[in-house]
Amino acid sequence: MSARRKTPSTPSTPHTYTEPILNGTPTPSSTNMRNNPPRTPASALFPTRLETLLISLYPGTLLLGSIFSTLSPTTRHAPYSATLQSHPPDFAPSYFAQKRNIFNVFFVKQGWAWTTAALVLFLLTHPSLGPPMRPVLTPRRVRAVLRYLLVTLWWAGVTQWFFGAPLIDRGFLLTGGQCELIKDPGAREEMSNTREYVTAAGCKLVGGQWKGGYDISGHVFLLTLGSALLWFEILPAVSRAEGLRDGRRVVMSDGKVRTAASEAQRESHGVEGEAEEGPGLGMKVALGVMGMMWWMLLMTAAFFHTWFEKWTALVVAFTGLWAVYFLPRAVPAMRAIVGMPGV
Ligand SMILES: CCCCC/C=C\C/C=C\C/C=C\C/C=C\CCCC(=O)SCCNC(=O)CCNC(=O)[C@H](O)C(C)(C)COP(=O)(O)O
Numbered sequence: 109m110s111a112r113r114k115t116p117s118t119p120s121t122p123h124t125y126t127e128p129i130l131n132g133t134p135t136p137s138s139t140n141m142r143n144n145p146p147r148t149p150a151s152a153l154f155p156t157r158l159e160t161l162l163i164s165l166y167p168g169t170l171l172l173g174s175i176f177s178t179l180s181p182t183t184r185h186a187p188y189s190a191t192l193q194s195h196p197p198d199f200a201p202s203y204f205a206q207k208r209n210i211f212n213v214f215f216v217k218q219g220w221a222w223t224t225a226a227l228v229l230f231l232l233t234h235p236s237l238g239p240p241m242r243p244v245l246t247p248r249r250v251r252a253v254l255r256y257l258l259v260t261l262w263w264a265g266v267t268q269w270f271f272g273a274p275l276i277d278r279g280f281l282l283t284g285g286q287c288e289l290i291k292d293p294g295a296r297e298e299m300s301n302t303r304e305y306v307t308a309a310g311c312k313l314v315g316g317q318w319k320g321g322y323d324i325s326g327h328v329f330l331l332t333l334g335s336a337l338l339w340f341e342i343l344p345a346v347s348r349a350e351g352l353r354d355g356r357r358v359v360m361s362d363g364k365v366r367t368a369a370s371e372a373q374r375e376s377h378g379v380e381g382e383a384e385e386g387p388g389l390g391m392k393v394a395l396g397v398m399g400m401m402w403w404m405l406l407m408t409a410a411f412f413h414t415w416f417e418k419w420t421a422l423v424v425a426f427t428g429l430w431a432v433y434f435l436p437r438a439v440p441a442m443r444a445i446v447g448m449p450g451v
């Protein structure tokens with residue numbers, strides 16, 4: 109059983125303390141409000157200090173990759189092709205700078221399948237979410253799947269299909285990019301509408317060159333979205349660190365701001381003995397997938413794309429994550445449907 113549900117006798121245990129209302133009527137226990145000043149509902153939208161630290165790993169990784177590519181003489185002097193968004197294969201400064209490297213082909217290019225598999229295994233095996241290895245639909249599992257589906261919609265819309273071309277390709281076309289074949293007006297006249305290549309994949313399939321527009325990094329987007337989804341789901345569910353679970357602020361239906369701990373005390377769907385369990389297979393696999401994603405993010409940062417293409421991809425990924433993992437903290441009606449990890 110989670111420590112949270114044991115008799116609340118040890119104030120130092122993050123799961124047991126009762127947080128006073130933060131911007132409501134002062135209570136006797138709110139004498140510590142001098143150290144913990146009242147918050148506005150908007151404060152629920154911001155990450156805790158620990159979350160900020162974890163989120164900053166992403167820009168930190170992009171920065172590290174950029175610094176490496178600037179400082180490494182081999183990478184700095186290798187020619188770069190904006191059309192290929194990489195160093196030409198013959199001049200690739202490292203195995204990881206080649207598009208055909210095995211980690212790119214089997215891991216990143218199937219990155220959403222890996223994310224899905226890791227999350228499903230975690231949901232099925234970790235006792236904080238339901239009986240391990242039994243397909244029982246507990247509220248925590250259902251809500252985690254709903255959050256996953258929302259993030260999956262964002263992944264699919266940005267990289268696969270958005271009522272036609274995905275958003276990345278639409279952005280590319282809107283900023284003046286085209287499939288090189290279509291640049292030839294003669295060739296274009298001979299084409300039917302369906303043969304106008306409006307996706308990068310379709311263009312490459314016919315041997316065309318997808319050139320001239322602004323193309324955010326699909327790799328940075330996918331690796332950020334997938335790995336952050338996993339840690340947003342996994343760490344609060346298993347962590348004892350206050351800043352990851354109980355310290356998160358939520359707006360209640362009466363407009364008052366409390367911490368996630370108060371909601372966790374009202375609702376708990378975990379399984380007896382969860383606190384005594386080790387990390388378990390699901391969590392180990394998820395940590396492995398997150399680790400690989402971090403490494404490939406670093407490699408993408410070091411060897412592919414321009415600085416701006418990588419940073420905008422990071423912003424696009426975090427826009428979706430923020431809508432699913434932060435917005436519900438301030439919108440009780442949304443939280444009632446998708447919930448929060450670990451609550
Ligand atoms: C009772 C216990 C309950 C436990 C949970 C049970 C079930 C899970 C719940 C729901 C699942 C339901 C539906 C899932 C819906 C969609 C799933 C999609 C899954 C996939 O994995 S799709 C196939 C994999 N494809 C990829 O991973 C492609 C990834 N690649 C890309 O996005 C791009 O190639 C790119 C971004 C890497 C860039 O490409 P380039 O520009 O370089 O070509």
Ligand SMILES: Nc1ncnc2c1ncn2[C@@H]1O[C@H](COP(=O)(O)O)[C@@H](OP(=O)(O)O)[C@H]1O
Pocket residue numbers: 192193194204205206207208209212323324325326327328404405407408412413
């Ligand atoms: N870390 C990495 N390892 C290998 N190839 C990478 C990579 N990051 C990006 N690429 C390649 O760079 C191109 C642009 O990627 P993206 O826009 O997804 O970030 C893609 O080429 P291809 O589309 O020719 O495979 C992709 O495979």
